[in-house]
Each structure stands twice: as structure tokens, then as C-alpha cells.
Amino acid sequence: MIIVRAPFRVSFAGGGSDIASFYEKNEGCVLSTTIDKYIYLSIHPSFNAGETILRYKKSEVVHDTSEISHDIVRACLKKKNIKNVEIHSDADIPAGTGLGSSSTFTTALLMALDAYNEKETDKEKLAQEACEIEINDLGNPIGKQDQYAASYGNLNFYRFQKDGSVSVEPVKMSPAAKVKMADNLLMFYIGGVHDASQILSEQSQNMQKVNKEKNLIQMCELAEKLKIELEKGNIDGLGQILHENWLLKRTLASGISNPRIDELYEKALKAGALGGKLLGAGGAGFLLFYVSQDSKEKVRRALDLPEIKFSYDIEGTKIIYGENN
Template sequence: MIITRTPLRVSFAGGGSDLPSYYEKYGGAVLSTAINKYIYLTMHPYFFKSGYFLKYSEVEHASKVDEIKHPIIREVFRLYGIKGVDFSSSADVPSGNGLSSSSAFTTGLIQLCNAYKELYKTKAEIASEACHVEIEILGEPIGKQDQYACACGGLNFIQFERSGEVTVEKVYLTSDGYHRLENNLMLFYTGITRSASSILQEQKSNTTHDTKKIENLHKMVGLAGNLRDELLRNNIDAMGEILHQGWLLKRELASKVTNPQINDWYERALRAGALGGKLLGAGGGGFLLFYVQEQNHQRVRDSLSDLKEMPFKFDNKGTTIIHFNKHSLKGIFQ
């Protein structure tokens, strides 16, 4: 049996610039971190030695790879020639949350298949392959930041070159700065799940043809670089203002990024002392992130008492194999 653990991610600035419709013209950059909320994937030989037994949010029995309904599982298994396996997945948080659960799943599955086949790829190679599966094979209207954040782990400044090349720069903070940043970030679950595809499709169209929205993305990329520089100077509180500036820009990129209820929660948190925040992922629901100095934590919690808070820490390992029983790979019939 093999088990992989892949972190979800929180993106702070530059989101949207990882879409090819933008970075192929201008180049892009984001600043994000992996967090200690995970997707767990398990695989071992199937009792019947052929076909597939798959357990995720649904249960599937398939005799051939083409019969697998789950698109990511089908295409990754096809890519690696996986057959005769019992596969299952579980997660710390629900899907459709803005924390990159889909890309974490893809990244973890590629790590799992490499281990099952006794192959090795670097984390950057795993991220690149996850992008290939999601964007090129499945045609999802998504960007590249999530795959690299989930695969590599840590606090990163990720750049997207016009050529398509991706570079991951670790952002190293002082011990005090790291603790303050981790401590002063607060996540609240809105209870609204959504598909990012329609929002991203509209955003892609807008940032291809609308000059003002393209300019917004230029500014958002600049904020990612500014945030990196401020954090490296140990100006941790700059996170609040930069999150707020980014949110004001982001909500103009597509019509469904926010709504009156989300705006109300956001304003309530600011009145209670949050220095800034944003809705994670494409928008429309999922998690609200706020930067809040410690003395105002309880006031913000009280102002958002109708939402579920999710405490978290940073993850520095990225996608990881947490259990590998090589003997089991020989199959249960031998």
C-alpha cells in the first residue's frame, strides 16, 4: 500500500496572472503558501487483479481505464498505465473551497502513480505534469500556481514566464516574522461551494480584451512582488494592506468573484480590526482570509460568528509519500 499526503494552498497576491491568456503576453507572478490541510490518496493492488475499485466522493468499479468517470483519475492512470488497483481519497476540507483541492488531488495522484511504478520525479516535474493533465489534456480553464504550490510546499514567490517556464523562489523569513505571519492569518469558511470554471472563463475573456481589467492584473502582479519584498524586510503587517489592495482589484475581474453577502462579511471583519483580506481561489465562495493583528483576533471572530473558523499552519514539505509498503506491490495473489 502507498499513501500520499498533499497540502492545500493559500494564495496572497497575483492570482489570475498564472492563466496562459495573461502570462504568455506579459509574464505573471504570485505569492502563496502551502498549509497543513491535506488531500490523502491511497492505492494498492485490487483483489481481482484487473479493473479498478475507486473510492472518492463516489464509488466506481471499472474494468477498463476508459470506463473511469473521474476525469483526473482516468487521465493520470492512462498516462502511467495503471491497472488492477484499489484507490481511495480523503481530504481535510470539502472541495470547491478556493484552497486548490483539485490541483492538490492531481499533484498527489501523480506522486502516487510514480511511487506505485517505482519511478522518481522532482516536485517541480510533478507540478509540471499536473499542469499538463489539468490544462492541456482536460482543458480546464485554470492557471499554474496551484500545482506548484501544492507540489513544492512552503512560502513561495512563483513566476510564470512568457515561454511557459515556471520558477519557484522560496521566501525565507526570520523566526519571529514567520511566527507573526502564521499567527495573524485567519481563515473563515463561508459554507458556499462553487465551481471555479465559469468565473475563470469570464476572467480569461475579460483579461484578454478589457484594457482596465488587464491593467488590474498588472497591478496585482506588482503587489505580489511588493509583498515578497516587504516580508523579506520583516514588515509582516504589510500583508494586511496588500491583501486589501489585491481584493479591491480582483473583485473587478469577473462578475461572480463576490456578492453582497461576501462583501458584508468582509466589511464586518475590517470594522472589527482586520487590516485586509480576500476571498481565496477564483471567488464566489469558499474561504475568506484575513490578516489580523493578535489583539484584534477575538473581535474579528465575534464579528464573523456565523462563519466557521479554520485554524491552520504553513506546510513546508509539499506532496509527500507518508506510507510505502513495497512488499504489497507484488500483489496479493503471490
């Protein structure tokens, strides 16, 4: 049996600039971190010859992998030419809640399949293959940040070049500054499941509109600014940048925010949050806020929502158990 762990991510600024319709014209950039919430995926030979068995939120048993209904699994098994296996998936966070779950699942599965084939892979190749599967093979209107974040792990600045290549640069902070930043971030679950593909598809189409494109350019500038501020040790600068980024992001597509999200966001600001954002494409999932120590309890009381405590992941997608019989 082989078991792989892949981390979810929290994006701070620049999200949406990793979509081809934008970066092929302007270049894009995102600053994000992976967190200690994971997808766990195991693979081993199927006990019954000729069967491929999947256990995720539903179960599938097929004799021909082309019959698999899970698009990502079907595409990955075809790419790696693997069948007659049993694959199980579990996660710390529900899918469709804005933490990059589909791409996290893809990187975990690709690494597991390579290990099953007794092949090694590096972080760059893993991220590239995950993008190829989701964007090119399956035609999903999504960006590249989630695949790279899950593969590399850690707190990084990603630049999406016009030619489609991606550069990955760790954000250089002192250990004390990183601890303070994590301690001042509060994440709350607001429920629901968003349709990231629908929101991102609309956002991609909106890049033809000058005002939408201009707003996303400003979001990239904020990601650049955030990297500078964090590396200078100005951790509190994250609050204002999160706020400015959210005000711009919510203009990019109609499904990013809604009246309930706007109301919760205003409650948090009035209680003392310095800034925040909805994580992911929008519409549901998690609200993230940067809050100074003396306001944390006020914000918690004002929102009265389930809080998800987290810290950093620094390893990215990795094999945590490997025994290939």
C-alpha cells in the same frame, strides 16, 4: 500500499496572473503558502483481477479505465499506463472551496502512480505533469499556481514566464516573522462550492479588456511588493496588500464576489482586520484576514463563522507510507 499526502494552499497576491491568456503577454507572479491541511491518497493492487476501484466522494468500479467518470483519475491512469488498482482519497478540506483542491489531488495521484510504478519524481516534474494533465489534456481553463504550490510546498514567490516556464523562489523570512504572520491570519469558512472553471474562463476572456488586464498587472505588482515587505520583516504590510489585492481581484469576473461576501468583508474591516480576501477563484469557500492581536476576538465575534486554524506546510507533496508488494 502507498500513501501520499499533498497540501492545500493559501494565495496572498497575484492570483489569476498564472493563466496563459495573461502570462503569455505580461508574465505573471503569485505569492502563496501551503498549509497543514491535506489530501491523503492511497493506492494498492485491486483484490479482484481486472477491476479498477475508486473511493472518493463517490465510488467507481470499472473493468476498463476509459470508463472512469473522474476526469483527473482517468487521465492520470492513462498517462501512467496503470490499471487494476484500488485508489482511496480523503481530505481535511472539502473540494471546491478555494484552496486548490483539484490540483492538490492531481499532484498526490501522480506521485502515488509513479511510486506504484517504482519510479521517482522531483517537484518540478510533478508540477509540470499536473499542469499538463489539467490544462492541456483535460482542457480546464485554470492556471498553474496550484500545481506548483502543492508540489513544492512552503511559502514561495512564483513567476510565470511568457514561454510557459515557472520559477520558484522561497520567501526568505526569519522563523519569528513567519510565526507572527501565521498567528495574525484568520481563516473563516463561509460555505458553498464555487465553479472555478466558469469563473476563471470568464476572467481569461476578460483579459481582452484593457481595464481588466491593467488591474491584474497591478495585482502582480502587489505580489512583488509583498515579497519585498515580508523579507524586510514588515509583516503588518500583508494586511494592506491583501486589501488592495482583493479590491482589484473582485473586478476581474462577475462571480468572484457577491453581496454576502462583501458584507462579511466590511464587517471584518470594521472590527479591526487590516485586510483580507476570498481564497480561490471566488464565490464561496474561505475568507482570509490579516488581524493584529488586539482585534482578533472582535473579528471573530463580528463574523460568527466557523474558523479554520492552520499553520504552514513546508514539504509539499510527499509519500508518507510506501510498501509496494
